[in-house]
Amino acid sequence: MGMIIVEIKSLVKIYKSPFLMKKSIGVNGLDFEIEKGEIFGLLGPNGAGKTTTLKIIGGLLKPTSGKVTLFGKYVPKEARRRIGFLPENPSFYRHLTGKELLQFYARLYGKNLNDNEIKEKLEVVGLKDSMGKRISSYSKGMVQRIGFAQALIGDPELLILDEPLSGLDPIGRREIKDLIEGEKSKGKTILFSSHILSDVEAICSKVGIILNGKLKKVGSIREILKSDIRYIEIMIERFPESGYLEKYGEVRSEGKVIYLRLREETKRDKVIKEIIERGGKIISIVPVRLTLEEHFMKAINE
Amino acid sequence: MNKVLAIAQNTFKESLRDKILLSLVILGFIFLASSKIFVPISIGQGAKIIKDFGVSMVEIFEVLIVTFIGTRILYQEIERKTIYSIMTKPVTDLEFISGKFFGLYYLIIVVQFILFAIFFLFTRFYLGRVDWYLLNVLYFYLFEFLLLDAVAVFLSCFTSPFTSGILTLLIFFIGHLTHYLKELVVMMNLSNFSWLVNFLYFILPNFSVFNVKPSVVYHLPISINSYLLAFSYSILYSTILILISSFLYSKKEYL
The missing domain is CATH 3.40.50.300 (P-loop containing nucleotide triphosphate hydrolases)
Incomplete structure (x- = not known):
């Protein structure tokens, strides 16, 4: 210090x-x-x-x-x-x-x-x-x-x-x-x-x-x-059952690629495991955090 | 001392640009020039009337300058927010107040010399010669306005420019009269008012110690004690007022 x-x-x-x-x-x-x-x-x-x-x-x-x-x-x-x-x-x-x-x-x-x-x-x-x-x-x-x-x-x-x-x-x-x-x-x-x-x-x-x-x-x-994660964005390839993932969050498809916005961080490991077991390929896992502006607005609203 | 001098010089420069100053000096010039119109109505007393009128005009215009400019010098620093950049520097309240006080005094001296120069020019023109004995008034005015400067700065520490202007004028006029009021109370046996007159006499500055106009106009001798009293009274009273002003100013907050 x-x-x-x-x-x-x-x-x-x-x-x-x-x-x-x-x-x-x-x-x-x-x-x-x-x-x-x-x-x-x-x-x-x-x-x-x-x-x-x-x-x-x-x-x-x-x-x-x-x-x-x-x-x-x-x-x-x-x-x-x-x-x-x-x-x-x-x-x-x-x-x-x-x-x-x-x-x-x-x-x-x-x-x-x-x-x-x-x-x-x-x-x-x-x-x-x-x-x-x-x-x-x-x-x-x-x-x-x-x-x-x-x-x-x-x-x-x-x-x-x-x-x-x-x-x-x-x-x-x-x-x-x-x-x-x-x-x-x-x-x-x-x-x-x-x-x-x-x-x-x-x-x-x-x-x-x-x-x-x-x-x-x-x-x-x-x-x-770092303190607050808004959602985790998981990018998946070769996963035919996109409807299956909707119970975990918002799902969006772009060609062969599926994006899942996982809201609950605690379910991350479970979701990853299920995707791999069902033959999906995970391209990336990105935690999307609150911007300073969102922190600021959150502080105001609190 | 460098800090006080810097603030004083800046105050002087800033005051020089005040339009009120120019207006008052021009007005002073016109009034001094017009002294000749009193000569025909004062049989045999023309020269004395011109001199008396002239020195009184210089005094009145100096009072107006202190009232209109002096009472705003502290207020302007706050109003224009220039104070923020000064009071966050290593400047004490006493240095700041002293700087403003000396800056105004610098202005008073310059204006006084200009008005006296104009006055002498007109006496030379109207009377055919300059009465150098009138310079005695200049000496007494220097100390009279040092004190009035301190009064204006003191009042500006806790009142608005308008209020401190009115109070400065009142103190100046009452300060010239308390001496006479004290005598009047004794002469007329007004014991009920004696406490008030005594209070004013001891608390307010006694400006009558600087009044040598009758002696100068009539060429009467002025005792050395009068010179010493004017000097010491003005310095002592002004020092006390500036010390109190800086104490009051130290309590001030800059919102």
């Missing part, structure tokens, strides 16, 4: 409206850990509590109860030097150029970057040629990339990215995904939120499905996808 970078225990956040005496729950008893070098995807629909969780870890919100520990010892506010944060739909000072913006954020780390250093940082996010342009003239994808650059400015060990791919076109999404993977290859730990399943599936090593402020499922992508 690697070093624990983020440790969250029984985290609760309740938003209170002092005048209306109303309360709403942001997160309700979250528990999870992120190890060094992992890309952890927090997956959930809008309003599930993803941003609340990320803001608490980033030190922008205070938990109502529970504990957040970063790097084994710090509370979020103390760990600011070691984290990089990209907020959802980031907004930056529109009057500054890309170069001035990075210089400004670098100074918040007590660093003064020269032109070459700024160029290097902007080259990583593909904005070297736009360094002299004002942020107000940047496209959404460029703002997201400069946001990524400001998150990296202090060379953080932990990157917190809130919906880094939302609202981007396919090229923009690819670019940001490449940036995330590039940072992972440098050994950075990355926590990011998304409601887009394919992104999480493509990038993350570990995922947490969050709904109504509660974590419904957490584990590595492999563990989650």
Whole structure:
């Protein structure tokens, strides 16, 4: 087991409206850990509590109860030097150029970057040629990339990215995904939120499905996808009695080949034995598992 | 200190682009230029009226700048969500508040020098010479607006821009009057109100310590104690307000 970078225990956040005496729950008893070098995807629909969780870890919100520990010892506010944060739909000072913006954020780390250093940082996010342009003239994808650059400015060990791919076109999404993977290859730990399943599936090593402020499922992508088998598809040749198999599941014929969708995994060995005894030839046995999307929908329905 | 300076410079640059600032400076220019119209109605007092009117106008426009721009500098960071990328960096609440405070003060100084330059230009034009004794007012304004800057930042930590604008104006005017109110209560024997006046006198900043306009316009001497009092009172009161502001801000959450 690697070093624990983020440790969250029984985290609760309740938003209170002092005048209306109303309360709403942001997160309700979250528990999870992120190890060094992992890309952890927090997956959930809008309003599930993803941003609340990320803001608490980033030190922008205070938990109502529970504990957040970063790097084994710090509370979020103390760990600011070691984290990089990209907020959802980031907004930056529109009057500054890309170069001035990075210089400004670098100074918040007590660093003064020269032109070459700024160029290097902007080259990583593909904005070297736009360094002299004002942020107000940047496209959404460029703002997201400069946001990524400001998150990296202090060379953080932990990157917190809130919906880094939302609202981007396919090229923009690819670019940001490449940036995330590039940072992972440098050994950075990355926590990011998304409601887009394919992104999480493509990038993350570990995922947490969050709904109504509660974590419904957490584990590595492999563990989650392995956990539930939807059906077993058996491909058979030379089996004349296809009607015989219908009692075990859905049967479909394509020429001489029969496909059986076996719903009950426990009957697998019995069915295989019967097919062979009756002269059938088994070409393949493929367990068809739930996709991440199906897991997600299952968690929602539960 | 580099962090405070970075935030201050950025606040200054951002404020310079505020359309309200340009409008107020242009309006200030027009008002200062119009001081000449008061000369015919003030027999034998023309020069003094121009000077008095001029220094008062500079003060009024500075108050308006603090009220309209100063009370929004914290709010804008939250409204535009730029605060998220600052408060997740290694910046303390005190550094952030100090940066905003000094950024606004930087703006106040620049505007003050511009308005005084315009004012001197008109006195030269209308009166044929520049009265350099008026520079004394500039010294007192520097410390008066340092304090008003701190008041605006303090109020912005827990109220909306509209409320903090109104309160900043009220505190400025009451702060100029508490001194007189205290004397009035004694003179008119209004003991029922004395607690209220005493409370206001001790709690609210006493802006009358910066009021040297009559002495300057009439070329009366200003004691060294007045200079020292303006300096020390402003620095001490502002420091306390900024420390309280950063404490209040540390309790803030960024939704």
